[in-house]
Amino acid sequence: MAERIRQMFAAARADNRAALLPYMTAGLPGPTTSIDMFRAMADAGADGFEVGIPYSDPLMDGPTIHEAGLRSLSKGTTTYSSLDLVEQIVVATAVPVVVMTYVNPVLAVGPADFCRRVADAGGSGLIVADLPADESDDIAAACQDAGLGLVLFVAPTTDDGRLAEVVARRPLFVYGVAELGVTGGRDAVSSHAAALAGRVRAATDTPLVLGVGISTAEAAHQAALVGDGVIVGSALVRRVLDASEPTDAAASLASAVTELAAAVRR
Amino acid sequence: MTIQSPPDDQGRFGDYGGRFAPEILMPALLELDEAFHEAWADPGFHAELDELLANYVGRPTPVYRAARLSEQLGIDLWLKREDLAHTGAHKVNNTIGQALLAKRMGKPRIIAETGAGQHGVATATACALLGLECVVYMGAKDVERQALNVYRMRLMDAEVISVEKGAATLKDAVSEAMRDWVASVENTHYIIGSVVGPHPFPLLVREFQKIIGEELQEQMDQSPIRPTPEVIVACVGGGSNAMGIFHPYRDSGIDLVGVEAAGHGIASGHHGASLVAGSPGVLHGSHTYLLQDEQGQVLEAHSISAGLDYPGVGPEHSYFRDTGIARYVAVTDDDALDALRVMSATEGIIPALESAHGLAWIMAAADELQGKTVVLNLSGRGDKDVQQVEKFGG
Numbered sequence: 296m297a298e299r300i301r302q303m304f305a306a307a308r309a310d311n312r313a314a315l316l317p318y319m320t321a322g323l324p325g326p327t328t329s330i331d332m333f334r335a336m337a338d339a340g341a342d343g344f345e346v347g348i349p350y351s352d353p354l355m356d357g358p359t360i361h362e363a364g365l366r367s368l369s370k371g372t373t374t375y376s377s378l379d380l381v382e383q384i385v386v387a388t389a390v391p392v393v394v395m396t397y398v399n400p401v402l403a404v405g406p407a408d409f410c411r412r413v414a415d416a417g418g419s420g421l422i423v424a425d426l427p428a429d430e431s432d433d434i435a436a437a438c439q440d441a442g443l444g445l446v447l448f449v450a451p452t453t454d455d456g457r458l459a460e461v462v463a464r465r466p467l468f469v470y471g472v473a474e475l476g477v478t479g480g481r482d483a484v485s486s487h488a489a490a491l492a493g494r495v496r497a498a499t500d501t502p503l504v505l506g507v508g509i510s511t512a513e514a515a516h517q518a519a520l521v522g523d524g525v526i527v528g529s530a531l532v533r534r535v536l537d538a539s540e541p542t543d544a545a546a547s548l549a550s551a552v553t554e555l556a557a558a559v560r561r
Numbered sequence: 562m563t564i565q566s567p568p569d570d571q572g573r574f575g576d577y578g579g580r581f582a583p584e585i586l587m588p589a590l591l592e593l594d595e596a597f598h599e600a601w602a603d604p605g606f607h608a609e610l611d612e613l614l615a616n617y618v619g620r621p622t623p624v625y626r627a628a629r630l631s632e633q634l635g636i637d638l639w640l641k642r643e644d645l646a647h648t649g650a651h652k653v654n655n656t657i658g659q660a661l662l663a664k665r666m667g668k669p670r671i672i673a674e675t676g677a678g679q680h681g682v683a684t685a686t687a688c689a690l691l692g693l694e695c696v697v698y699m700g701a702k703d704v705e706r707q708a709l710n711v712y713r714m715r716l717m718d719a720e721v722i723s724v725e726k727g728a729a730t731l732k733d734a735v736s737e738a739m740r741d742w743v744a745s746v747e748n749t750h751y752i753i754g755s756v757v758g759p760h761p762f763p764l765l766v767r768e769f770q771k772i773i774g775e776e777l778q779e780q781m782d783q784s785p786i787r788p789t790p791e792v793i794v795a796c797v798g799g800g801s802n803a804m805g806i807f808h809p810y811r812d813s814g815i816d817l818v819g820v821e822a823a824g825h826g827i828a829s830g831h832h833g834a835s836l837v838a839g840s841p842g843v844l845h846g847s848h849t850y851l852l853q854d855e856q857g858q859v860l861e862a863h864s865i866s867a868g869l870d871y872p873g874v875g876p877e878h879s880y881f882r883d884t885g886i887a888r889y890v891a892v893t894d895d896d897a898l899d900a901l902r903v904m905s906a907t908e909g910i911i912p913a914l915e916s917a918h919g920l921a922w923i924m925a926a927a928d929e930l931q932g933k934t935v936v937l938n939l940s941g942r943g944d945k946d947v948q949q950v951e952k953f954g955g
Contacts, residue, residue, distance in 0.1 A: 350857075350858065351727075351858045351859045351860075352727075352732070352736055352844065352845075352859050354582075354583065354736055354739050354740065354743075354845075355583045355585075355743065357740070358726075361726065365727075368858065373856050374856045374857070375856075397843075398581050398843040399842045399843045399844065399853065399857040399859065400856060400857035400858070401857070402841075402842055402843060402848075402857060403842060403853065403854075403855065403856055403857025404856070404857070424583060425581050425582060425583055425843070425846070426581065427580065427581075427582060427583070427584050427587045428584075429571070429580060429587070430579055430580060430581055447584075448583065448584035448585075449584060450583075450584045450585035450587075450588075451585075452584075452585055452586075452587075452588045452589065452746060452747070453584060453587070453588060454588060457587070457588065461584075472583075472584065472585055475585065475743075475744055475745075475746070475747070476743055476744035477740045477743050477744065
């Protein structure tokens with residue numbers, strides 16, 4: 296299943312562009328309409344999805360995704376209903392999915408059981424926002440047993456020594472934190488992204504996906520010039536939070552993703 | 562000074578602790594670990610810290626025999642008077658230490674979270690003392706119920722940011738402080754207020770707070786005129802005052818009792834008793850007992866006392882719990898309020914609502930404690946709580 300993500304990068308590369316991976320919180324705008332958001336984004340040119348399991352205490356997330364998580368939880372979204380959604384996405388679209396969560400929901404289910412459920416749902420990989428490489432042994436092993444890839448982070452603050460340790464663990468892809476800060480839109484990609492991308496390139500041929508703070512087509516284009524993939528989250532989530540009807544939300548996402556998909560061409 | 566294990570190099574206390582933090586913070590945590598060990602081995606650092614603790618904070622704090630309460634309860638009851646430390650609580654032991662460390666690391670900006678406001682006040686104090694910029698995150702609900710402490714912080718030139726998210730209490734304040742740190746880590750040190758968070762925080766806060774227990778050993782165990790404690794009681798929110806007084810006694814076999822907040826009662830589900838009624842998981846960077854549902858969503862805590870209104874606890878307390886080094890109990894809001902009134906009327910000491918939980922347990926367990934020498938860590942004074950007590954019909 297991790298293979299599908301590798302194929303996604305290869306296809307994008309062959310097309311001279313970066314892969315576009317929209318992030319969306321599971322269960323929004325509602326339990327039955329959430330799938331429509333992913334359908335709309337797939338039709339508009341998304342290459343992969345980062346599906347966020349809503350969590351009560353998302354330390355790495357800014358106000359938009361935090362609000363989305365709390366709203367989704369209040370609508371009854373659970374870990375298991377989020378994984379049901381992953382299965383629907385994989386069936387309804389041709390787009391591979393990585394699941395994004397935090398350590399505690401993984402431990403609550405148990406790493407082996409959690410990873411097996413993600414794999415059974417058709418997911419390709421796992422992103423755990425508060426799991427540094429140093430603490431990742433158990434969850435990495437569980438991912439491997441289930442046929443999933445684990446994504447690991449590098450940040451502008453990560454020195455070359457740590458960066459070498461991270462890439463030596465052969466992550467599914469390297470998640471390059473493009474901004475010093477939590478998730479949420481910025482006006483432009485900071486100089487951090489290009490510098491970080493250069494250092495990752497020098498250390499590994501594992502695909503590099505840039506995320507955090509990328510909200511505009513211009514920012515996505517700049518990130519696409521130096522990365523293999525681009526994650527856009529808060530700017531899309533905001534559209535769903537602000538839409539009054541699910542159909543409006545889907546239409547708004549489609550137009551944003553169409554623009555972003557054009558922007559990730561080099 | 563050498564540091565005793567646990568924790569190990571990865572910050573593990575048995576199964577607990579660790580460093581579950583976003584990668585962006587990891588370099589800062591590693592740097593802090595190194596800077597702390599370096600400072601702790603440097604006599605110059607200790608000389609500066611000891612001088613401030615003696616002449617600015619007013620240490621050692623007294624140990625006082627509560628004669629009238631002792632007689633009333635049939636217990637030989639002693640109070641470790643952390644309420645007499647500068648700023649009115651034990652929190653200042655840690656904030657002075659960490660602020661000195663921040664200065665040594667060349668970080669001019671300090672952030673902190675606060676529940677009852679005592680840690681926020683102690684952080685603002687240390688920053689004013691050492692000329693550091695100070696930003697304090699405080700849940701909106703706590704800003705309201707601890708208005709006096711908010712004003713104290715502002716007088717000392719700290720910026721207080723009211724956090725509206727979640728239940729708007731301590732958990733949300735910690736999360737928001739961590740988000741600030743994710744964005745500001747290059748020039749900012751986060752002075753966490755308890756023995757919680759990713760490694761090395763539980764270690765370094767313990768090391769700065771264990772002076773409480775070390776003083777007690779000198780004042781009682783090694784004193785020719787005072788008895789040796791048989792039971793030591795402290796309230797536990799995150800658990801810094803309890804760890805401070807327990808740690809030097811961890812191999813003594815003495816009965817160490819941590820008192821958590823039972824809020825409206827454990828059965829009500831509205832409480833802050835993570836060790837008594839929670840289960841292991843990861844919150845705010847460490848593996849520890851916490852209040853959570855079966856899918857790992859963290860539950861809101863409840864306590865009348867803002868300092869105990871927290872769904873997690875320091876990882877070393879989880880280790881103490883499982884190994885039996887200490888035992889943990891819980892006391893309701895109502896019993897803590899009663900205890901506050903009793904201590905005020907009987908001893909002329911108004912305790913913090915947090916510390917009153919300790920006395921409430923002692924009063925409830927008086928039969929079991931008859932004739933024993935019991936020390937209560939009176940971790941803070943209650944001026945900040947007077948309005949709350951009045952509101953609840955005090």
